[in-house]
Amino acid sequence: MSNQDYSVKQLLEMGACTNCQVCADVCPAVSASQNGELSAISRMKGLTQVLKGRGGLLRGLLGRKLPSGEAFDRFSETVFRCTLCGNCQEVCPVGIHLKDLWLSVRQDMVHSGHYPKKIDMIRDNLGESRNVFGEDNEERAEWVEDMDEPPADGYIRDKADVVYFTGCTSAYFPLAQKIPVALAEILDRSGVDFTLLGEAEWCCGFPMLGAGLKEMFQVFMAHNLSVIRERGAGEVLFACPSCYATWREYYPGEFKMTHASQFLVDLIKSGRVPLKELNLTVTYHDPCDLGRGTRVFDEPREVIRAIPGVRFVELPHNRENCVCCGGGGNLEMVDAKLSARIADRKIQEIRSTGADTVVTSCQQCVRTMMTYVRRNKIPLDVLDITQLIRRALG
Numbered sequence: 001m002s003n004q005d006y007s008v009k010q011l012l013e014m015g016a017c018t019n020c021q022v023c024a025d026v027c028p029a030v031s032a033s034q035n036g037e038l039s040a041i042s043r044m045k046g047l048t049q050v051l052k053g054r055g056g057l058l059r060g061l062l063g064r065k066l067p068s069g070e071a072f073d074r075f076s077e078t079v080f081r082c083t084l085c086g087n088c089q090e091v092c093p094v095g096i097h098l099k100d101l102w103l104s105v106r107q108d109m110v111h112s113g114h115y116p117k118k119i120d121m122i123r124d125n126l127g128e129s130r131n132v133f134g135e136d137n138e139e140r141a142e143w144v145e146d147m148d149e150p151p152a153d154g155y156i157r158d159k160a161d162v163v164y165f166t167g168c169t170s171a172y173f174p175l176a177q178k179i180p181v182a183l184a185e186i187l188d189r190s191g192v193d194f195t196l197l198g199e200a201e202w203c204c205g206f207p208m209l210g211a212g213l214k215e216m217f218q219v220f221m222a223h224n225l226s227v228i229r230e231r232g233a234g235e236v237l238f239a240c241p242s243c244y245a246t247w248r249e250y251y252p253g254e255f256k257m258t259h260a261s262q263f264l265v266d267l268i269k270s271g272r273v274p275l276k277e278l279n280l281t282v283t284y285h286d287p288c289d290l291g292r293g294t295r296v297f298d299e300p301r302e303v304i305r306a307i308p309g310v311r312f313v314e315l316p317h318n319r320e321n322c323v324c325c326g327g328g329g330n331l332e333m334v335d336a337k338l339s340a341r342i343a344d345r346k347i348q349e350i351r352s353t354g355a356d357t358v359v360t361s362c363q364q365c366v367r368t369m370m371t372y373v374r375r376n377k378i379p380l381d382v383l384d385i386t387q388l389i390r391r392a393l394g
């Protein structure tokens with residue numbers, strides 16, 4: 001066990017914490033659980049003890065002890081009960097890059113052997129099946145068959161200008177599959193030259209970073225880059241904010257990378273998607289990875305406002321202050337109850353606006369909010385931005 005999972009910058013940043021506790025005030029895990037141990041400040045204190053307790057000779061000279069296995073496990077529990085929403089980082093007045101730090105701590109916990117068993121499942125699924133759910137990767141584009149008029153080639157083409165990188169959740173979860181169906185129909189109707197990768201698409205790597213499995217990430221990234229090069233594409237399109245953020249942050253900038261909300265704005269402005277009137281009151285939930293993560297705030301709002309008849313109302317917490325829906329950071333796999341409690345607070349906030357529809361730009365947010373709404377029989381429509389535009393196309 002060593003402290004090599006942390007950069008010097010991270011170690012220095014930790015020393016700059018002023019104990020102001022602002023990070024705890026905005027943490028959805030803390031407010032939903034009422035457990036202060038899940039806050040950024042508390043986690044940093046625990047981490048400082050772990051780091052100081054290592055250190056070989058110096059540790060001996062200073063008389064410091066490594067935390068017991070039990071204490072390690074307790075600390076690790078707080079590390080994985082976090083949605084990686086980045087709200088703590090957004091408000092930290094001294095600018096500590098907390099989200100990156102949480103990824104490093106997860107990596108450390110995996111290397112140290114103190115992590116939830118579900119992580120082994122994620123690793124095995126990805127290693128064997130190339131997707132996070134352990135499904136047959138050949139079935140990655142099977143959702144195309146659910147379309148009203150599926151094309152003969154299944155949108156799998158040798159060459160295309162644009163590659164639509166669907167991501168694991170949209171490919172396999174029935175609730176989320178409506179998103180690629182909607183986007184493919186929009187692209188088709190607008191005459192965009194695009195292709196899917198089908199079974200050649202591997203997970204973008206985001207779940208590996210969130211699970212502390214950085215080593216696997218490089219292999220997946222190299223594979224995805226090579227299959228896109230083969231298609232001769234200049235642009236990669238994402239409806240999944242986590243795929244988009246991962247590509248933007250960790251992949252080389254070899255291709256133009258575009259999120260669906262940005263692509264839709266361009267299509268609407270160029271008159272390629274004529275929109276009919278929809279009589280809806282809509283609010284917008286900023287997905288953490290798209291909003292705080294990649295600062296895409298305006299385009300989804302532009303898309304919503306472009307639809308005639310739609311009344312748009314903002315959430316009390318919006319844009320960079322938007323509160324996580326509970327679906328991030330693999331939290332659902334580790335603590336489904338906490339994830340649902342966070343979703344409960346989110347839905348209450350949405351209902352306070354009087355909107356009949358909540359729109360987001362993320363399949364995981366759609367899944368989390370839709371599951372909660374259905375389970376609790378709440379009269380609220382949950383739509384991805386692609387589904388909203390698909391509806392407006394008629």
Ligand code: SF4
Nearest residue numbers: 027082083085086088
């Ligand atoms: S990333 Fe989000 S859930 Fe995790 S500690 Fe920060 S505010 Fe809390």
Ligand code: SF4
Nearest residue numbers: 017018020021023092
């Ligand atoms: S907001 Fe930043 S400085 Fe304040 S307690 Fe949290 S980590 Fe420390």
